[in-house]
Every structure is written in structure tokens, then in C-alpha cells.
Amino acid sequence: MTQEASWTRKDLLGIAELEPGEIRAILDTAETFLEVSQRAIKKVPTLRGKTVVNLFFEPSTRTRSSFEIAQKRLSADGLNFSAKTSALTKGESLVDTALTLQAMQPDLIVIRHAYPGAPHMLARRLEAGVINAGDGAHEHPTQALLDAYTILQHKERLAGLKVAIVGDIEHSRVVRSNIHLLTKMEAEVTVAGPRTMMPRAAETLGAKVVFSLEEAITDADVIMMLRVQLERQSRLLFPSAREYFRLFGLTRERLKVAKEDAIIMHPGPMNRGVEIASEVADGPHSVILEQVSNGVAVRMAVLYLLSGAHRELA
């Protein structure tokens, strides 16, 4: 419990501001929650009587459901708001919506918003703890944490690992949070993708930048494939899904240059046959579904630490 006791932040806004010790505190705490989901009675009373508001201004299945399940397994009272049903359609500002929710005394607010920095603005204004569930192309900290947890399960360390992240680097909050986390924990990160999907100042992200899938994954311990946003294709970032697959799609054949025990990750939802072949997604190297399982445990850990429940117990 020494790790937990050291947790003092009210919010989880991004990985950028976390110390390695804080990252370890979350991952260690997740370890204790993992088995709750494997019991016959998947529930602990830890957050009983705590109110958690899920404020999703962008559609989401997996992240929202992961948070919701985490809340129920902790016995928290969760409330869901989505953009369409919110007062925002009546022209209320995000701050007023948040202050109104705050006045109902929630303990935690989980927010996904298209605007980078939206969770930070709320965090400054609200007493409730704020968890960033994705803000534009900025950060998605619980995704990076569940990715790290999954890597640790297989590799038992992060330091010194070669990690390749492949796809639309420019528009991905998953990439930003993962580079922050992995470099803090001393992994070596290489990003790869088409030039049209690479930010101009990619090197400043803290990762090595290449433009070839093969180069990125050669000798890699961990390969993270990113979702291609087919809905953005109108902006002509690449000629076609078929062309993308030809250049950056991960196949069993291409995987041969990676380490023999490399693991394949994907934040989901996958485009099979675009960024990843089904033979890889469903193959022996894939840990994609483990990521989902670990997501519930990691979010239980974050909810627990931010709720202050560990301080009440201490």
C-alpha cells in the first residue's frame, strides 16, 4: 500500500505530468483489482456511495463501457451523459455544465471531449476529481496505462524494450500518451506512418520517427497498430484502404522481422484488412483482448486512487 499512499493528485489529466512513481502506483493498484473481474461475484464495496459522472462528448463504446463496468465492480454510483442529451444542445457552455454537475456533489467526473485541454479546464474549476478519457488528439492516459500494464504482464519490464507504434501518428491521443509513458519508463519508442499522418515536429514527441513499417518493427518487442480513421479519408491522407494495407498493414509475413516473442497491440476498434490482417489480430502474438480486460482493472485502480478511498482507509 506504500505506492497507493503516495498518490496525492485530484485528477488524471495526462501522462505528461506524472512521475514514474505515480505510474507505478497505478499499475500496482491495478494488479490488486484484476482478479475482481474473475470472481463469481465481480464486485467489491470500495466505492460504495461515491458518485461518478461519465461525460462523453464523443461517441465511445469500449472506453465508456470499460469505465462503467469498472464503476459497477467498485459499487460506485455511475451517471451517464452524452453530448446529444446534454444541456449543451441548449447552448450552455462546458464550464456551466460542469459547475452544475459539481453542485450535485459528484466525487469523480470522467470526460471525453473533442477539444484538447477540456478536462484540464474542468479540473481547475471543480472539486471533483477529473479523469481524462480522451481529449482530441492530446492525451488518453488510461489507454497508455492499460497498454503498459499489458506489456508488463508479458515482458515484466518496460525499460529497454523496443516499442513500435504504427499508423496515424498525427491525430492519435493514444500515441501521445503512450510515448510519454514509455519514455518515462525508459522504453525505446519508434513511430511509423505515412508522411501525411506524421506531425511536422514528430521528433519532439520523444520518439524515433521512420516512414516504413519494416524499419519500425525490426527487432521490436512490442508493436502497437493504430486505428486508421476511415472517416477522415475524405481528407485524402492516403489513396485507399487497400493502399494503406499494402504499405502499413501488419501481416504474418511482415511480422517475421520483429522479435520472435513480440506482442501485437491495438487500442481498438480494429479495421481488419486495413491496418492489421485478421491472421495477426487473432494470432498467437496478439494481446488485443487482454488489453481490454486489463482496461477494466486499470480504470478501477484510477477511480479508486482518485476517489481518495485509499486515504479514507489509511
Added chain:
Amino acid sequence: MTQEASWTRKDLLGIAELEPGEIRAILDTAETFLEVSQRAIKKVPTLRGKTVVNLFFEPSTRTRSSFEIAQKRLSADGLNFSAKTSALTKGESLVDTALTLQAMQPDLIVIRHAYPGAPHMLARRLEAGVINAGDGAHEHPTQALLDAYTILQHKERLAGLKVAIVGDIEHSRVVRSNIHLLTKMEAEVTVAGPRTMMPRAAETLGAKVVFSLEEAITDADVIMMLRVQLERQSRLLFPSAREYFRLFGLTRERLKVAKEDAIIMHPGPMNRGVEIASEVADGPHSVILEQVSNGVAVRMAVLYLLSGAHRELA
């Protein structure tokens, strides 16, 4: 409890594959749950800590709310997904959505889907128990079970009863599940409807086929009126709602040819003045609202049996 102990299926996909003993096991179990909804405190701890996902790809009020209430009264943790909020809008396949949900370790998945066989496909892939809440025009097993339960409350038997089912036979999953159940339990089923709403191979359903309301309901013990899908009317299955009512609408006058103690059923929602006159819907023979009440008890029974909770207790 001997009936319950004999329940071994992981899923409830349709009535077609059930043995009469399994049908009786569900109906007997429902009996024990019926009074829970009549208590001042309408809740038992039976499924505490079980996670149930309600995955509705078609809109539904009554079936979804019935399952949700059943879950809450059993103290299960229920999660709701509807098509619009799901990752499917991002192009993910049903199987990937299901595998993702599975990775969050739900105990049961309740699915309604426009595609016949969708629940079966999930059931083969998933460890979680799958409950079919309606798949296209194929099956809707909990509806047939609650119908059977309601008939038993009034008639104390199914064998030998004359049951008439009237309306759009071709597009109705309710009809298919009911014919399976009623014929397995040795009732005599007659279906009636306009020729445009009758499948070509109607006889192969296992019921007598007629094209006149009067013929179908003469001497009937039980009359089930089906909802006319007014939204399908553009396909010109019948000239008008008024014309439908003239030919197949159940009125007090027409009801005279049925048995004196006949009961009138409807799966809802009703089109008053189209398939059924209000005087009948609200009259003394109607058991339509009892069907709704029984639906909660039957779904509690199904959730209980599929969750394996009865085996844990044994």
C-alpha cells in the same frame, strides 16, 4: 428445485432447440420470482456481482425495460448499449464488438439484432451466456415463454388448448417462437392473416393455416393478436389500416365465436383500432398487461438459470 438443477444450457437462443422439460424448468422458476415484484422491497440478492450487457441493435421499450427491471430486481449490474452509441458506427464488426465486451468478463449478454442468427453467432464465440431478445423474424424466446406462462396462469395447462395467432405471420419472430413452444407442449395452433402476410411455406411452421379471423378463433381458448407493422405499409401488404381492421381486427362482436372463457393476448405495442378494438384490449378477456408483468418474472428466471447461480447454490 429439481427442474432448475436440470438446466445446463449456456444460452437461450430460441425455443426450437428446447426440450419440453427445459421449458417447464424456466416456467417453474419464473413462478418463484413472480412475487418478488409484488413485495415492498422488490429485490433479491441472487445475481449480485454478475455483469449483464444489454446489446440492443434495434429500438425496443418493453423488452429492454423488462430485461433491465429483471436485472435490477436480481441485483445484477446491467449495462446498456444501443446501436447508435456502439463502435459499430466506427465500422467494427459484431463479432469484434462481442469479443471486446467478452474481454470485460460479463456473465450474460442480452442481444436484439435485425439479423436472424446473430445471437447464435455470438453464443458460439463467447463464454458469456447469450439471451436472444429478438433476432429479425426468427425467434423471440422470452416472449413465447412469458406467453406460455400467462396461458398457464389462466388455463393451468397447454396440452390440448386451441390457440389462434392472427396477423402478420411472415414477419413475426413472436409467431415462430410461440409455434415452437406451443406445439412442443401439445397445444393446437392455428395461424391466420392476409395472404400477403403469410409465408409461402406456412404449413411447415407446424400450425394450421387459415385466411379468416373467424375461422381461426372459432372455439379458441387463446387468441394472440399480432402487431401490424404500420411502418411496413409502404410495401402495400394491405390497402389501409381501416381495411385491415375490417378484415382482421378483433372486436367484441367477432369474439363471440371463441370459447366463452377465451383469453386475448398481444405482445405489444398495440395499434388500437387496427389489429384490435379498444373494447377488446381493455375488456374482461384481455390478459395483455398480465403478459407484461409475467415478462419480468420469466426474464428473471432466464437470467437466473443462465447465470449459473442455481449451480453455485447447489
Added chain:
Amino acid sequence: MTQEASWTRKDLLGIAELEPGEIRAILDTAETFLEVSQRAIKKVPTLRGKTVVNLFFEPSTRTRSSFEIAQKRLSADGLNFSAKTSALTKGESLVDTALTLQAMQPDLIVIRHAYPGAPHMLARRLEAGVINAGDGAHEHPTQALLDAYTILQHKERLAGLKVAIVGDIEHSRVVRSNIHLLTKMEAEVTVAGPRTMMPRAAETLGAKVVFSLEEAITDADVIMMLRVQLERQSRLLFPSAREYFRLFGLTRERLKVAKEDAIIMHPGPMNRGVEIASEVADGPHSVILEQVSNGVAVRMAVLYLLSGAHRELA
């Protein structure tokens, strides 16, 4: 508990029909629930095993979330239905929807509907208690109750207070419920707004009618600013938002004519810079966020009293 014991109504449909003693009973009961939301464990078991259906046929964030949080903090089982997901899209009548829900044995139904009198119609048909959460421009009783509670917190009385209500008087259910409540409790109410937003028979509402903001708020103890329905502006009730603000927007400057300790209220969501300046909304006289906090307590009180839980305890 003597106040509570005197509560005998099944429904809360409007303020019009309440006796002053009944209003006091609700407000006294709210007092006992206020601190629940300030605890570390924000939950009491009072309504455990009670089923509450939230039936919202108009979009709402704050009222619905306030009711939902109130339900969770009372340990009730809440179910949500919104217009779009309901069977009404299949053409079912409101009465049939309600009877169907009733058959599932809910204890309470919270309804918001565009049609004045919709909750009353349900209340006559249903055994469940019905709470009006807003019916057209008719009543919104829990809003008036939380407003009264907030005034009492600051003024310790209602009788003799000067209350100004400013804005779109014609289309506001908040105004109607507040005038009923405040005049029953012997406050003096003045309403003000543009002539295009004033009902013809405004005097029959029981309040003094003026057409100038200044006149309404001079010497006022309490000022309630109403939301301007910008979405109705197409009907040209006023030339522009800017013009509205010039004539009826509450600013710090204008506030000088009110009592020095006047409180400023708003049912939300606010249009900053239209009916109220941010300097006032966020200023020392504003009790707008307290209204939201009190809303949860008042709704807990109403749910508790209507559920009959106080009679079960007695």
C-alpha cells in the same frame, strides 16, 4: 416526522393543488436529506428495492440528472426512458406506454412531457406515484420547491418577501409553479418581461405584472431570471439577443435598485450575456449553484414521501 406523517398524496403533479402544510412537509423533509450529499458515503438505504422510471419525452440534463442522483443516493433502482428510444416511435399512445410500465410494478414514475396535463392523465390511470418533472408551459413543481428551499436558506421565511421573476413569462412552467408556491406562502410576486412574452391574462396568474426590469426588481429580496429560449427566437419574440440584454438583462449596475442582500436565482441553463451578465451570475448575490445542490435534496424528499417509505417506517 409529524410533517412527513401528514403526507398522503400518491402524486406530485403541480404546486397548484398543494396546501401550505404539504409544501412545508416537503421542505422539512429535504432538510434531512441535504447532508447525505455531503457525506463521504453519499447513500442511504431508504428506497432500496423501489423501482423508479424516468420517462423523459423532452431533453433535459439538469432535471433528469438531479432525479437520477437523488434516486441513487436513496438506493432506489432507476430506469431511464427517453422519447427516441421509446415505443412511442412505434405509434403507441402515452397511456399504453404507461400501462405497460405499470405492469412491471414500478413504485414511482418521473415524467417530463411537452403536453400540459400529461402527468395528470398518467396519475389517474396508474397505481405508481407520478412526479411531474415539467409538463409543457404548465407546471414544474420540484423546481419551485427547490427555489423555495433556497430562498428559505437565505431569508428564513417566504411570507412578506418581494420576489421578482423576469423573462419569458408566457412559456415558462417555472413561473407558474413559482407563483403558485410563493403566493400560497404569502410572498409578493412581480413578473416582468417583454409584452411579446407576457400572457394576455397575466394578472390572473396571481402576480403583479410590469414591463420593466427596473420596476420589477426595485426593493426585491429575490430575483429570478428566466432562460430566454433562443431556439424560439425565430418566432420573433424580440429583435435580438443583444436587444434583449439591453432591456431585460440583469447587470451589476441594474441590480443596485434591489435590496442590498437580494439573492439572484436562475433555473438554468443560463444564457450568459442574454438574460444575465456573467458578473451577476458568478457574483456574490448569486445562489444559482445552491439551487442545483438543493434540487437533489428536494427531489430525494419528494421521492421519499411519494414512495410511501415514511409510512412503512411509521
